[in-house]
Amino acid sequence: MHKFVRNLITEWRKLGLPFSDETIVVAVSGGADSVSLLLAIDDLIVRKKLRLRVIVAHFNHRLRGEESDADESFVRETATALGFEFVSKSSTIKRKGNLEQNSRDARYKFLADTARWAGAQYVLTAHTQNDQAETFLMNLIRGSGPDGLAGMSSVRNLNGSITLARPLLSWALRENTEEFCRQRDVDYRSDRMNDDETFTRVRIRKAVLPMLSELNPRIVGTLARTAELLARESSANAHENGKPQAASPLFTGDRLDLKSVKPLTKQELYAGLRSWLRARRGNLRSLQLKHIEAIERLINSRKSGKTVELPGGGAVVKQGGSIVFANIKVEK
């Protein structure tokens, strides 16, 4: 058995993924990561290690015109050649706001819908240690603060009873997936990145990581595991405290009384503000350390009427002895 396949089945067992009599949905973009995952699953089915119905799901973002359609055709052919069912959805993502985030939301919704339609409990994606490491560095460089450094987890709830699993995340490098495809003599599409995230992620992939690997040849694995451990820590803390953030009881409602907030430590204040904003906005998207620091300055300022606008929606306004969350839309 190829080492790639052996690693996959070991991780499969560790994550508690099903071995037989179930349906799984595998998200396949056509890049080496997802094609290698599909090939390895096929290998395990041929060896009768797995007896599963596999549905290949492809989301066509339509962001790159004919290229996008060629990706879809390629995935359909690959899936059909392996004898798997194929489902796709085309959608034009709104270019307003955060394109990367909009694409991701639409893609995960499609995957959850497909799983529900097929009666599958599991959706699999082919994220690798490289994705984990690159995202970690992006968030670190951007300054999203400790919370923002927590990595993706190998298993998480996707929607209702549907679970999202990433069986390559904890061990596979992108080069392993490319190598496996080459050895199986199966083509893959080049994984072009969404326009929106291009600059930073490409620089990280092409320049930052190669430079860091001169100092530590295993830098991708090192960063990926660091992100993974940071995620464990923050979820362990959340769990231990029995509440998402240490100071959250203070941080309810749209209006915060400054007298109650001022005695807090910086750590408590920052954690509290993040949980407050998460509850008000529904997410912490694009929120960076500098925005929390701006709100801190607002709290300590003597003037009323000052405003901190938040990227991704909403603003915080100082009104006398309070700060107030205003649900306005701020477009960048």
Place this chain on the structure above:
Amino acid sequence: MHKFVRNLITEWRKLGLPFSDETIVVAVSGGADSVSLLLAIDDLIVRKKLRLRVIVAHFNHRLRGEESDADESFVRETATALGFEFVSKSSTIKRKGNLEQNSRDARYKFLADTARWAGAQYVLTAHTQNDQAETFLMNLIRGSGPDGLAGMSSVRNLNGSITLARPLLSWALRENTEEFCRQRDVDYRSDRMNDDETFTRVRIRKAVLPMLSELNPRIVGTLARTAELLARESSANAHENGKPQAASPLFTGDRLDLKSVKPLTKQELYAGLRSWLRARRGNLRSLQLKHIEAIERLINSRKSGKTVELPGGGAVVKQGGSIVFANIKVEK
């Protein structure tokens, strides 16, 4: 008042440093960081904002021959010209083991001794955001795991009743200190690095940080604050739990029973092993994620007699249903 001096007095107040009728010890290497700190303190004394007895303490590591002696002379002259007392100690650091760590230990011991001798409660060092950011990146690249990413704090206990304060750490960039020295027309010595740490730290300073600053021009401040917040989080957790690590009660004595350790989560196991090793060795020096992972494999291995040697001293040996800490010296 120069912005550098204004920032210092603001931080001085925030850290609760003394304003009058006390003695402080300022550690001065002769580099721009420590010379600028000394100049700014002098400025505040001239303005009568501070009324303190200042003792300039210089530790001569004797690692660079005549250069080291020239540094010492320079600091003596600078201190004397400003009317401060000057204390120095020369010592030949043992080159065995971790040179950087040995130097640091000897230097801090000298500073604590000087403070005790002078009746000072505070020792000040001139670490900047750059030191914080570089150390963070070094530990990140090296793979020291989440614990190892916690930054230096601006105030900590040094020894008994003596407090170590770093009044530049939270706001000053190295370039600010150089600029302030230039504007005051005061020379400084170039801060050559210890031989031992040269390669990685120099690459980080000269290549990694400049590249990251293309993606975020304020990268040094961003990384420094991230390290600071990670330190706050880990100390907040330690404090909340009332014990250094969640799982520590299990991790006492030189022998660990595997049956009691196996049910733990990875997070609990890793934290427990770190606190166990810290207690056995007195420190966690040079300990990386990969060593903890090697001990985890040892725990799960079926063979007795296997050993994981730890850099910086000690080894962990599997013996039947236990692992045992052996206090042997492993020289690299």
